[in-house]
C-alpha cells in the first residue's frame with residue numbers, strides 16, 4: 085500500500101445503504117457504522133448523488149447521534165454528476181459539471197449533510213468532457229487551504245485524463261470499476277498509470293455488483309467454478325477469492341464493498357490474508373477472459 089493511503093481495506097460502499105438499496109433507518113446506519121469499526125473497516129464511500137441526494141444526510145444523521153464516531157472514520161465523497169430527480173428539479177438532463185463553483189458548492193453541501201467540517205477524500209465522479217484542469221486545481225487548492233478536504237482524487241478517469249489533471253494538482257486516488265468481470269484496468273494501462281504516478285486505485289463493483297451470484301447467467305459459470313475450486317484449496321469462500329484476486333495486484337487496489345451485510349464486508353477483510361499463487365491468479369483471469377495467454 086502506498087504511503088499516502090489513509091484508508092482501510094476494504095472500504096464500505098454506502099451507495100446501497102439508503103433508498104437505492106436497503107433503505108436503512110438511522111439506527112441501521114449507526115449499527116452498520118459501528119459493526120464496520122469493530123471489524124477494522126474505517127472508511128466509507130459516498131457520492132452526493134447516492135439515494136437521489138439523500139444518503140449522505142442519512143449517514144450524517146447517524147454520526148450526529150454519536151459525534152465521537154467522526155474522528156474514528158474516513159469519509160470519501162464524490163461530486164461532478166448532475167442527476168435529475170425529484171430532489172433536483174433544476175436539472176433537466178443528466179450531465180457532468182466540474183466547474184469550480186459546482187465543486188465548491190457540492191463540497192459545502194456534503195459537509196452540511198455529514199455534519200462535519202472536513203471530508204477525508206474528495207473525488208471527481210466521472211470524466212467531464214468540459215473539464216478545465218486549471219479550474220479544478222484552483223478549486224481543490226481553495227478547499228484544501230480551508231481544511232474542507234484532506235485528499236483529492238478522481239473516479240473512472242482514463243490514464244490520459246488523469247495525466248491532464250495531474251499536471252495541475254495532486255491526484256492520490258482513482259476509483260475504478262475493477263473485478264473478475266471487469267478486467268480492462270488490468271489490460272489497458274489504468275493500473276499501470278496508478279503504479280507510475282503512485283495513485284491508489286479503489287475498486288468499485290469489486291464483486292460485479294452482485295450479478296456473479298446469479299447462477300442462471302451462463303457467462304459466469306466458469307468463473308464461479310474456478311473460484312469455487314480455489315475457495316476449497318484456500319479453505320475460504322468465493323467472495324474472499326474474488327477479492328484476493330484484486331488484492332494481488334502490485335498497485336495496491338482497495339476494494340469497496342457495496343454489500344449491506346456486515347458478514348460480506350468481513351469476508352473482504354479476511355481476503356487480505358489470502359495470497360493467490362500466480363497460476364491461481366491467471367486461472368481466475370482465464371476463467372473470465374476466456375482466451376489463452378499469448
Ligand SMILES: NC(=O)c1ccc[n+]([C@@H]2O[C@H](COP(=O)([O-])OP(=O)(O)OC[C@H]3O[C@@H](n4cnc5c(N)ncnc54)[C@H](OP(=O)(O)O)[C@@H]3O)[C@@H](O)[C@H]2O)c1
Nearest residue numbers: 097098099129288289290291292293294297341342343344
Ligand atoms: N465511482 C463510481 O462510479 C461508482 C459506481 C458504483 C459504485 N461505486 C461505489 O462502489 C461501491 C460498491 O459497488 P457495488 O455495490 O456495485 O459493488 P459490489 O460490492 O460488487 O456489489 C454489492 C451488491 O452485491 C450483492 N452481493 C454481494 N455478494 C453477494 C452474494 N454472495 N450473494 C448475493 N448478493 C451479493 C450485495 O447484496 P447484499 O447487500 O445483500 O449483500 C449488493 O447488492 C458502492 O457502494 C459505491 O460506494 C462507485
